[in-house]
Amino acid sequence: MLKRFWDDDEEGGSSASPLHGQAAVVTGAGRGLGRAIALSLARAGCRVVLTARNADELAATAALVEDAGGEALAVAADVTSPEQVGRVHDEAIARFEAVDIVVNNAGNLVLAPFVALPTDSARAGLTFDDWRSTQSVHLDGAFHVLRAFAPAMLTRGHGRVINIVSSALGRVVPFSSAYDTAKAGLAQLTRSLAFEWARYGVTVNAIAVGQVRTSMTEAAHDDPKTAAWLMRRIPVRRAGDPAEIGWLVTTLAGPESAFLTGQIIGLDGGETL
Numbered sequence: 001m002l003k004r005f006w007d008d009d010e011e012g013g014s015s016a017s018p019l020h021g022q023a024a025v026v027t028g029a030g031r032g033l034g035r036a037i038a039l040s041l042a043r044a045g046c047r048v049v050l051t052a053r054n055a056d057e058l059a060a061t062a063a064l065v066e067d068a069g070g071e072a073l074a075v076a077a078d079v080t081s082p083e084q085v086g087r088v089h090d091e092a093i094a095r096f097e098a099v100d101i102v103v104n105n106a107g108n109l110v111l112a113p114f115v116a117l118p119t120d121s122a123r124a125g126l127t128f129d130d131w132r133s134t135q136s137v138h139l140d141g142a143f144h145v146l147r148a149f150a151p152a153m154l155t156r157g158h159g160r161v162i163n164i165v166s167s168a169l170g171r172v173v174p175f176s177s178a179y180d181t182a183k184a185g186l187a188q189l190t191r192s193l194a195f196e197w198a199r200y201g202v203t204v205n206a207i208a209v210g211q212v213r214t215s216m217t218e219a220a221h222d223d224p225k226t227a228a229w230l231m232r233r234i235p236v237r238r239a240g241d242p243a244e245i246g247w248l249v250t251t252l253a254g255p256e257s258a259f260l261t262g263q264i265i266g267l268d269g270g271e272t273l
Contacts, residue, residue: 018254020045023096025088027079027145028106030057032214033164033242035064037103040246041253042070046101049092050074079106079141089148098156101253102149104142104186105164110134111175123175131178138182142189150193150202159202160253163190164245165264167210170272171233187264194262203261205252210268212240235270 024041028034030052038048042065050065052058055076065072073095077084092099110133115125142163153159166183168176187206194204211230231237248267251257266272 017045018256019101019250021047022100022253023047023049023092023098024101024103024253025049025051025092025099025145025149026103026105027051027141029061029074030054031061033209033212033245034103034105035061036242036246037105037249038065038072038246039068039070040243040250041101041103042068042072044250044254046253047071047096048073049088049096049099051077051079051088052106053078079145080136082144082147085141085144085148088145092149098152099149100153100158101160101162102145102153103162103164103249104145106137106141107164107179107182108134108137109176109179112178113175114177126178134178134182135185138179139185139189142186146193150197153202154197154200157201159197160257161190161193161202161204162249162252163187163204163206165190165206165208167208167266167268167272169208169264170266190264191262198261203252203257205257205261206264207245207248207252208264208266208268208272209245210234210240210266210271212242212245214242233271234268235273238269240267240269 024046026034026038026048029038029050038050038061042048048065050058050061050072053076058074058076062072062074073092075088075091077088079085110130112126112130113123163186165187168180168183169187190204190206197204211234245267
């Protein structure tokens, strides 16, 4: 596990942590990157609001946070629904009064050619439902979450927004046009909002995540041919650990990152060099 200077203090994040007592919302927190991000923030002293569609997975993440000495509020919701995101907001404010950090991590992945290819007729092309669902989770979800939580941050003059994008911004992967387009849109939203909100003390950054073994990517990593191809593309010759993403999110959420905004930070083992 990656260590920070406050990790040797008591569980739940000591008062030495600059994030002690702050509240953070993490979307897609039921598993994978979202779970690791929530745990990292909790260990840094944050109170965490966990949201995802699967209530059982959320409960498991909340239990891990509490086992680590943290405080968690789990609210099952679909980020593509403004009404459900509104409920997450209302429950978060009722419990913690204010939210300081928002992590837009919810995502999905559809792998399909844009249209069926003449030399690969067995592989169906992308459907409009595939396209819309991908854009909706990544882009509409971030829109609804930020519309709910950003106004209070701007009024208070402090906030951190961290968007999870992809190293696909710097390269091309076959059959991922819907996903790549959604992540590119979220990256540009990061820059636009960073410019709009900088004078109000709210920073907005994104992490362009490379190959990390999660439930969304495990099929590729479990296939020997695909895994070998992926590793050849990564100079450090390994996949990332979700905890490494959590470490960077926690760093971006802290006061030491106050001068850093509008940046798309690659965390990919050198894959996009």
